[in-house]
Amino acid sequence: xxxxxxxxxxxxxxxxxxxxxxxxxxxxxxxxxxxxxxxxxxxxxxxxxxxxxxxxxxxxxxxxxxxxxxxxxxxxxxxxxxxxxxxxxxxxxxxxxxxxxxxxxxxxxxxxxxxxxxxxxxxxxxxxxxxxxxxxxxxxxxxxxxxxxxxxxxxxxxxxxxxxxxxxxxxxxxxxxxxxxxxxxxxxxxxxxxxxxxxxxxxxxxxxxxxxxxxxxxxxxxxxxxxxxxxxxxxxxxxxxxxxxxxxxxxxxxxxxxxxxxxxxxxxxxxxxxxxxxxxxxxxxxxxxxxxxxxxxxxxxxxxxxxxxxxxxxxxxxxxxxxxxxxxxxxxxxxxxxxxxxxxxxxxxxxxxxxxxxxxxxxxxxxxxxxxxxxxxxxxxxxxxxxxxxxxxxxxxxxxxxxxxxxxxxxx
Amino acid sequence: xxxxxxxxxxxxxxxxxxxxxxxxxxxxxxxxxxxxxxxxxxxxxxxxxxxxxxxxxxxxxxxxxxxxxxxxxxxxxxxxxxxxxxxxxxxxxxxxxxxxxxxxxxxxxxxxxxxxxxxxxxxxxxxxxxxxxxxxxxxxxxxxxxxxxxxxxxxxxxxxxxxxxxxxxxxxxxxxxxxxxxxxxxxxxxxxxxxxxxxxxxxxxxxxxxxxxxxxxxxxxxxxxxxxxxxxxxxxxxxxxxxxxxxxxxxxxxxxxxxxxxxxxxxxxxxxxxxxxxxxxxxxxxxxxxxxxxxxxxxxxxxxxxxxxxxxxxxxxxxxxxxxxxxxxxxxxxxxxxxxxxxxxxxxxxxxxxxxxxxxxxxxxxxxxxxxxxxxxxxxxxxxxxxxxxxxxxxxxxxxxxxxxxxxxxxx
Numbered sequence: 001x002x003x004x005x006x007x008x009x010x011x012x013x014x015x016x017x018x019x020x021x022x023x024x025x026x027x028x029x030x031x032x033x034x035x036x037x038x039x040x041x042x043x044x045x046x047x048x049x050x051x052x053x054x055x056x057x058x059x060x061x062x063x064x065x066x067x068x069x070x071x072x073x074x075x076x077x078x079x080x081x082x083x084x085x086x087x088x089x090x091x092x093x094x095x096x097x098x099x100x101x102x103x104x105x106x107x108x109x110x111x112x113x114x115x116x117x118x119x120x121x122x123x124x125x126x127x128x129x130x131x132x133x134x135x136x137x138x139x140x141x142x143x144x145x146x147x148x149x150x151x152x153x154x155x156x157x158x159x160x161x162x163x164x165x166x167x168x169x170x171x172x173x174x175x176x177x178x179x180x181x182x183x184x185x186x187x188x189x190x191x192x193x194x195x196x197x198x199x200x201x202x203x204x205x206x207x208x209x210x211x212x213x214x215x216x217x218x219x220x221x222x223x224x225x226x227x228x229x230x231x232x233x234x235x236x237x238x239x240x241x242x243x244x245x246x247x248x249x250x251x252x253x254x255x256x257x258x259x260x261x262x263x264x265x266x267x268x269x270x271x272x273x274x275x276x277x278x279x280x281x282x283x284x285x286x287x288x289x290x291x292x293x294x295x296x297x298x299x300x301x302x303x304x305x306x307x308x309x310x311x312x313x314x315x316x317x318x319x320x321x322x323x324x325x326x327x328x329x330x331x332x333x334x335x336x337x338x339x340x341x342x343x344x345x346x347x348x349x350x351x352x353x354x355x356x357x358x359x360x361x362x363x364x365x366x367x368x369x370x371x372x373x374x375x376x377x378x379x380x381x382x383x384x385x386x387x388x389x390x391x392x393x394x395x396x397x398x399x400x401x402x403x404x405x406x407x408x409x410x411x412x
Numbered sequence: 413x414x415x416x417x418x419x420x421x422x423x424x425x426x427x428x429x430x431x432x433x434x435x436x437x438x439x440x441x442x443x444x445x446x447x448x449x450x451x452x453x454x455x456x457x458x459x460x461x462x463x464x465x466x467x468x469x470x471x472x473x474x475x476x477x478x479x480x481x482x483x484x485x486x487x488x489x490x491x492x493x494x495x496x497x498x499x500x501x502x503x504x505x506x507x508x509x510x511x512x513x514x515x516x517x518x519x520x521x522x523x524x525x526x527x528x529x530x531x532x533x534x535x536x537x538x539x540x541x542x543x544x545x546x547x548x549x550x551x552x553x554x555x556x557x558x559x560x561x562x563x564x565x566x567x568x569x570x571x572x573x574x575x576x577x578x579x580x581x582x583x584x585x586x587x588x589x590x591x592x593x594x595x596x597x598x599x600x601x602x603x604x605x606x607x608x609x610x611x612x613x614x615x616x617x618x619x620x621x622x623x624x625x626x627x628x629x630x631x632x633x634x635x636x637x638x639x640x641x642x643x644x645x646x647x648x649x650x651x652x653x654x655x656x657x658x659x660x661x662x663x664x665x666x667x668x669x670x671x672x673x674x675x676x677x678x679x680x681x682x683x684x685x686x687x688x689x690x691x692x693x694x695x696x697x698x699x700x701x702x703x704x705x706x707x708x709x710x711x712x713x714x715x716x717x718x719x720x721x722x723x724x725x726x727x728x729x730x731x732x733x734x735x736x737x738x739x740x741x742x743x744x745x746x747x748x749x750x751x752x753x754x755x756x757x758x759x760x761x762x763x764x765x766x767x768x769x770x771x772x773x774x775x776x777x778x779x780x781x782x783x784x785x786x787x788x789x790x791x792x793x794x795x796x797x798x799x800x801x802x803x804x805x806x807x808x809x810x811x812x813x814x815x816x817x818x819x820x821x822x823x824x
Contacts, residue, residue: 034612038631052795055618059792061675089648089674090608092618106674108608108721108792110619121675150793157795165824166631167797170624170723173612174794196502196520200446200585206467206504207522212582219450219578236501262501262518263473263533309520311582337775337801337823339751363749380471380520381562382586383464383569385579389749411749412577 007287009396010320010356017296018324020282021303026331027184027253034172039225040182041330042162048155048175051148056111060143063102063124063132064093064115067140079134080127087112102132111144118143151175161333186226186329188322189248190217193234193241193269194260194309212311212382213258220318224326226254236265241272249276253329254303256322259293261309266293269306273297276304287355287396290379291317303329312379316358316391319410339411343372345392350400359401360388361409372409388412419699421808422732422768429708430736432694433715438743439596439665446584451637452594453742454574460567460587463560468523472555475514475536475544476505476527479552491546492539499524514544523556530555563587573745598638598741600734601660602629605646605653605681606672606721624723624794625670632730636738638666648677653684661688665741666715668734671705673721678705681718685709688716699767699808702791703729715741724791728770728803731822751823755784757804762812772800773821784821800824 008016029043058064065081073079086104087093097103097114105111105118117138125133151157157175158168164182172180192214200210211233218228229252234244241257248255255276259269274280277300286294290313295306303325307314327336343363351357361372372392377384390409394401401407420428441455470476477493485491498516499505509515509526517523517530529550537545563569569587570580576594584592604626612622623645630640641664646656653669660667667688671681686692689712698706702725707718715737719726739748755775763769773784784804789796802821806813813819 035627035630038634053621053792054616057621057792059790087619089606089672090619106676108606108621108673145790145792150789150795158798166628166635166727167723167794167800167824169631170628171794171798173627174622174624174723176612176615176622178613194501194520200588201590203588204466207499208502209465209469209520210586210588212586215447215585216578216582218447219581222450223578260501261520264518311579311586315578335775335777337753339823340753341749341751342754342820363747365747377562378471378557380465380469380557382579382583383562386570386583388579411751412579 007285007292008283010286010288013283013286013294013296014321014324016282017321018328020279020298021325021328022301025328027186027329029181030184031179031181034169034178034180037164037180037182038166038169040164041225041332042158042160042164042180043183043331044181045156045160046158046172046177046180048151048153048157049177050175051153052150052174053145053147055147057145058105058107058109058111058118058143059145060118060120061106062118062120062143064097064105064111064118065102065134065138066097066099066115067117067138067142069100070117070119070134070137073134073137075135081132081134083130083132116140116144159333161331163332183330186253186326187229187251188221188226188326189229189231189252189255190214190221191231191234191244191248191255191257193236193257193265195236197233199233213307213309213314216311216315217256217258217318220315220322221326224323225330226326236260236268238268238271241268242275245272245276249299249302249304252302254325256305256307258307258314259309265309270295273299273304273306276300277302289355289357291320294321296321310379311382312384315385340408341370341390341411342406343370343409344368345401345403345405345407346371346373348400348403349374349394351394351398353399354396356396357394358391359394360384361390361392362387363389363409372407419697419704420695422698422700425695425698425706425708426733426736428694429733430740432691432710433737433740434713437740439598439741441593442596443591443593446581446590446592449576449592449594450578450581452576453637453744454570454572454576454592455595455743456593457568457572458570458584458589458592460563460565460569461589462587463565464562464586465557465559467559469557470517470519470521470523470530470555471557472530472532473518474530474532474555476509476517476523476530477514477546477550478509478511478527479529479550479554481512482529482531482546482549485546485549487547493544493546495542495544528552528556571745573743575744595742598665598738599641599663600633600638600738601641601643601664601667602626602633603643603646603656603660603667603669605648605669605677607648609645611645625719625721625726628723628727629668629670629730632727632734633738636735637742638738648672648680650680650683653680654687657684657688661711661714661716664714666737668717668719670719670726671721677721682707685711685716685718688712689714701767701769703732706733708733722791723794724796727797752820753782753802753823754818755782755821756780757813757815757817757819758783758785760812760815761786761806763806763810765811766808768808769806770803771806772796773802773804774799775801775821784819
């Protein structure tokens with residue numbers, strides 16, 4: 001199919017798009033409570049205000065000792081130390097240990113001055129109220145968590161542009177950082193076009209279908225950490241689309257237009273996008289299936305994507321070209337590791353050289369391991385994706401994939 | 413380490429836990445708007461009220477024809493048909509096609525009665541206003557989407573217990589299903605214990621540390637689709653913990669207790685859980701690192717998990733034992749495909765036979781492909797996980813993993 005040779009491969013198209021984006025694309029930031037920041041993007045590096053742990057802690061229940069007092073101790077030749085007290089949990093160790101002395105400590109408790117190791121309770125015997133028998137020697141530092149071993153005061157603990165997961169929330173709160181600055185969630189305008197499209201709550205008449213793309217795209221945008229704003233269904237008519245697109249462009253950080261699928265509807269979309277501002281359309285058409293009629297544009301500093309009207313194509317294109325831009329808007333740095341699973345392809349799949357294909361597959365556990373079962377269905381059929389767990393990429397240079405090949409499945 | 417031989421392997425512990433859960437564990441259901449249901453669990457199967465697409469549609473711009481009228485047509489021997497009109501987008505095809513006739517159709521438009529194929533515009537030439545020249549033959553059904561090809565009326569399109577992703581939302585709305593019944597989000601009580609633990613907003617005194625587990629566990633519970641309810645920090649004291657646990661047990665669908673890490677704190681936790689209701693503790697201790705002192709219990713129909721106090725252990729245990737129960741509470745069926753990436757281990761890692769280990773790793777792209785770099789740090793250190801992208805499971809039978817081995821990284 002020579003037509004694909006004139007089109008950019010998806011990776012090159014994405015690169016052209018990302019490189020055109022202004023350096024200051026990132027949204028403004030806002031302060032939020034750390035405990036409400038799950039899934040947000042940190043806008044400002046956080047420095048540890050104090051070390052963690054703030055004091056030396058025992059990692060076991062046992063006796064804090066001076067390691068040198070335990071040297072050579074064994075079950076047959078125990079060492080005997082004088083027990084001078086106990087460190088209560090949550091209290092300062094207000095006693096100092098001298099040669100020949102031991103102090104009872106609990107897991108997480110503070111290590112008293114003078115001690116440099118903890119002998120586990122299991123390796124000791126209590127001889128009398130004030131004497132303890134050690135059946136094992138301890139090396140200096142053994143079972144002791146040093147102050148600052150997790151993080152040091154002044155250390156950058158979480159960099160700007162980090163995605164905040166459960167552990168970041170916990171770590172920040174452990175440091176007493178109860179408010180942080182995060183990227184504001186970008187507003188993403190979503191327009192669906194098509195004279196045949198009606199809202200989901202309408203009863204379609206003959207020749208009409210209900211809107212799908214506004215809602216699948218909203219869901220994907222929401223999952224990526226942005227705020228979808230639906231501008232409704234726009235007729236396939238230049239003036240109407242131009243007016244809606246201008247309004248969306250003025251009110252949002254990114255604009256998505258799921259175009260009607262006829263050639264004339266696509267032409268209107270490209271024209272309207274081109275008029276939104278310079279430099280305009282950067283990529284028109286990608287060597288990709290589904291998703292060939294993709295438009296990537298930057299208009300007056302706002303990224304704009306024209307997506308094919310077919311629901312499956314729209315979702316594939318959103319995954320490939322919208323999500324990376326949302327990461328830039330959020331200021332997220334570092335790679336986004338895609339969630340994948342390796343599986344064995346369950347059937348031969350044909351493909352056309354020169355075009356990157358994305359094949360929906362359903363995962364099935366079999367005695368031979370995980371199978372990826374192709375889900376056939378045209379890209380007009382949204383339930384193709386309902387039946388699928390993920391997509392398999394078929395590289396442009398391949399003429400297909402063979403049954404039994406190991407494939408990476410990108411989970412939805 | 414023979415101590416691990418007395419403990420259940422994680423998979424067996426989970427199986428014992430899940431098998432003990434009552435069949436009717438699932439939460440009640442509630443009706444919500446479909447467009448707000450992203451990430452929820454469908455409680456009731458949805459049947460298609462009408463076929464999708466509701467009528468035969470063209471997948472291209474071109475001419476609707478009777479395939480038999482095109483047989484033998486080629487560039488050198490075109491077929492000539494009479495063009496009798498055009499089907500407007502969003503309108504019924506209110507004309508019927510007879511032998512020798514063609515009708516202009518657009519992508520997504522309705523196919524008129526009598527036609528059974530569409531010839532692409534590119535394969536035609538317009539001879540006169542009312543005549544079209546076909547340069548290619550069309551097989552019956554070509555470029556035609558049949559009514560009901562996506563789903564048939566009466567077909568179960570999404571089963572009870574399905575997780576609602578972007579495509580399910582879009583598919584349901586395409587069918588006009590604007591309200592659905594989903595599982596109510598289970599309330600999960602989270603208790604942290606420890607005389608040394610203070611809230612994040614407090615300035616810890618000597619011997620005190622801030623609460624981490626309440627917040628990491630809340631985040632994980634939220635991500636799993638449930639509602640975390642924090643019961644605060646409970647002193648390591650039988651009566652206090654008993655009172656808090658009883659209240660939590662009465663008010664929630666699941667209870668998590670992140671126990672103080674000392675042996676006595678753990679003993680109190682196990683005693684309190686045992687008293688909450690029959691059958692009580694099912695598993696006490698798992699051959700797992702980190703996470704050995706895990707308690708799995710069912711108390712009067714409510715699943716209760718006692719998690720180790722170390723933040724890293726608590727997160728590993730939550731992933732292994734809490735998430736699967738939340739899926740049961742939500743009524744989610746079918747396997748939960750874990751998000752993984754295959755990478756090359758960047759260093760030798762030692763492990764003890766008889767115990768399943770979870771090793772935090774950081775992913776790095778190298779010229780040789782994706783590397784999994786072990787992140788060392790004791791399980792007391794929450795920033796160990798901040799520095800990591802996922803966990804590598806080291807099987808119980810292994811004595812370690814070798815540098816250069818291919819490993820599956822479970823992404824956080």
